[in-house]
Amino acid sequence: MSVFAIPFFYSKMPIIIQNIAVSLGGLRLHHTRKGKMFYKTKADIDRIVALKEDEISAWQLDKVKKIVAYAYHHVPFYRKRFDGIGFRPDDLRSWEDYRQLPFTTKNDLTEHETEIVSTRVKKSMCFPVYTTGTTGKPRPILTTRDAVVAHYAHFSKIIEMRGIDTDSRWVRFGGTKIVPEHQKKSPFWRYNYFEKQMYMSIRHISRKTVKDYIDALNRFRPVYINGFPSVLSVLAGWLCENNLRGPSSLRLIICDSESILPDQRKLIESAFSCKVLDYYGMAEKVVFMAQCEKGNYHVYPTYGAAEFISEDMKPVISGLGMIVGTTLVNNATPLIRYMTEDIARVTPSCECGMGGQPVSDIEGRMGDFVYTPSGKIISPTLMEFCMRNVRNAKKVMVEQDDIKMLTVHFYPDREFSQDEADDFVHVARELTDNEIEIRTVVHPEPPPKTIKYRFVLSRIARQSHWNKALGSNNPTH
Numbered sequence: 001m002s003v004f005a006i007p008f009f010y011s012k013m014p015i016i017i018q019n020i021a022v023s024l025g026g027l028r029l030h031h032t033r034k035g036k037m038f039y040k041t042k043a044d045i046d047r048i049v050a051l052k053e054d055e056i057s058a059w060q061l062d063k064v065k066k067i068v069a070y071a072y073h074h075v076p077f078y079r080k081r082f083d084g085i086g087f088r089p090d091d092l093r094s095w096e097d098y099r100q101l102p103f104t105t106k107n108d109l110t111e112h113e114t115e116i117v118s119t120r121v122k123k124s125m126c127f128p129v130y131t132t133g134t135t136g137k138p139r140p141i142l143t144t145r146d147a148v149v150a151h152y153a154h155f156s157k158i159i160e161m162r163g164i165d166t167d168s169r170w171v172r173f174g175g176t177k178i179v180p181e182h183q184k185k186s187p188f189w190r191y192n193y194f195e196k197q198m199y200m201s202i203r204h205i206s207r208k209t210v211k212d213y214i215d216a217l218n219r220f221r222p223v224y225i226n227g228f229p230s231v232l233s234v235l236a237g238w239l240c241e242n243n244l245r246g247p248s249s250l251r252l253i254i255c256d257s258e259s260i261l262p263d264q265r266k267l268i269e270s271a272f273s274c275k276v277l278d279y280y281g282m283a284e285k286v287v288f289m290a291q292c293e294k295g296n297y298h299v300y301p302t303y304g305a306a307e308f309i310s311e312d313m314k315p316v317i318s319g320l321g322m323i324v325g326t327t328l329v330n331n332a333t334p335l336i337r338y339m340t341e342d343i344a345r346v347t348p349s350c351e352c353g354m355g356g357q358p359v360s361d362i363e364g365r366m367g368d369f370v371y372t373p374s375g376k377i378i379s380p381t382l383m384e385f386c387m388r389n390v391r392n393a394k395k396v397m398v399e400q401d402d403i404k405m406l407t408v409h410f411y412p413d414r415e416f417s418q419d420e421a422d423d424f425v426h427v428a429r430e431l432t433d434n435e436i437e438i439r440t441v442v443h444p445e446p447p448p449k450t451i452k453y454r455f456v457l458s459r460i461a462r463q464s465h466w467n468k469a470l471g472s473n474n475p476t477h
């Protein structure tokens with residue numbers, strides 16, 4: 001989510017004026033986020049998560065009924081769709097009834113961009129929040145101010161649960177064009193004084209500039225940092241390589257927007273000497289999950305109603321399932337049974353005692369999985385095992401365009417040897433049961449610049465029930 005709208009003349013301003021502009025934008029955001037609604041939402045979260053399982057379920061069903069009725073009456077897309085199947089809001093009496101409702105897909109968002117928005121909200125009072133992804137076209141999701149506040153309240157809550165005051169100094173690594181693209185010299189960050197935040201541009205991080213970033217972090221002394229795991233692991237790698245330490249003030253790193261790979265987590269935690277807390281949320285605002293102390297993710301019932309659906313469209317109690325959700329926070333685009341295309345590994349229970357269906361891992365997006373001709377699905381987390389002996393590559397990317405062929409791109413460091421590539425292929429062959437031909441390409445040029453790095457990118461048009469439900473053979477593109 002961007003910090004604020006950047007005026008077109010911003011890049012021409014002196015840095016000090018840019019800092020003031022960022023702070024003023026931040027002040028507006030601060031008032032939005034930290035108003036009455038913010039504290040009310042946080043109190044609601046506390047109250048609801050403390051309830052018993054069946055009480056949470058009843059509370060949530062009531063909320064779901066309300067949002068479904070609201071969508072029926074005020075969202076042309078849903079009115080048409082529900083009328084089409086002869087469904088009236090009064091027909092929704094139980095979770096069983098709810099599970100009969102049709103899914104909403106990413107295609108629906110694109111094809112019905114205006115009809116999927118509520119006619120009840122004042123558009124000028126809402127914000128467009130863009131969905132992220134390297135391959136799919138970002139789609140704007142019209143979002144109410146209250147939904148922005150609700151998101152921020154959940155974000156604050158999970159940090160506070162780790163004993164940290166969210167009013168402390170913090171750093172956000174983000175992709176908002178807050179530092180002009182052409183700027184070659186530090187500072188690649190701006191200050192938002194009212195939020196006690198330093199906003200660091202991820203667009204300017206490179207081998208040349210990384211030391212500037214670390215020095216600035218050490219000067220600023222943040223208590224918590226929030227960013228993408230791929231970006232933070234680049235900084236962590238540089239710290240380790242040069243035997244340096246991050247700021248000693250740091251107590252927590254909060255990762256979001258990408259599934260975090262086990263090696264990335266290990267690297268970040270050891271380089272910065274503090275814990276990583278990962279959470280799952282998205283612009284569509286249908287599901288919010290965050291890690292507990294035991295490392296599992298728990299669904300926050302106050303944000304959205306979540307389901308996990310297997311490839312044969314059954315509820316998952318244990319194993320891989322697609323995350324499907326209904327928003328309880330965003331009235332502007334009230335998505336119902338929205339198929340996120342993100343895959344989670346559901347686990348039957350968690351020792352921490354928190355309610356809600358626990359998830360042991362968020363495995364990535366559908367397009368992040370390698371598929372074999374015999375039907376095996378290999379998650380990016382599993383593919384990460386191929387990296388065990390690859391020590392000298394700046395970046396490795398796995399691409400699958402054909403069910404029988406995998407291309408592995410290596411962007412080597414000076415010390416890189418062919419043995420490392422061979423070892424990768426050896427492990428990948430084991431994982432794919434020798435069903436796929438594996439080709440390696442060693443690139444002399446630096447890795448491509450992307451905002452979000454995806455270790456695995458699969459473009460397989462695979463016939464599956466998920467895909468059928470998504471109404472396309474190739475939903476991720």
Ligand SMILES: [Zn+2]
Nearest residue numbers: 292296350352
């Ligand atoms: Zn737990």
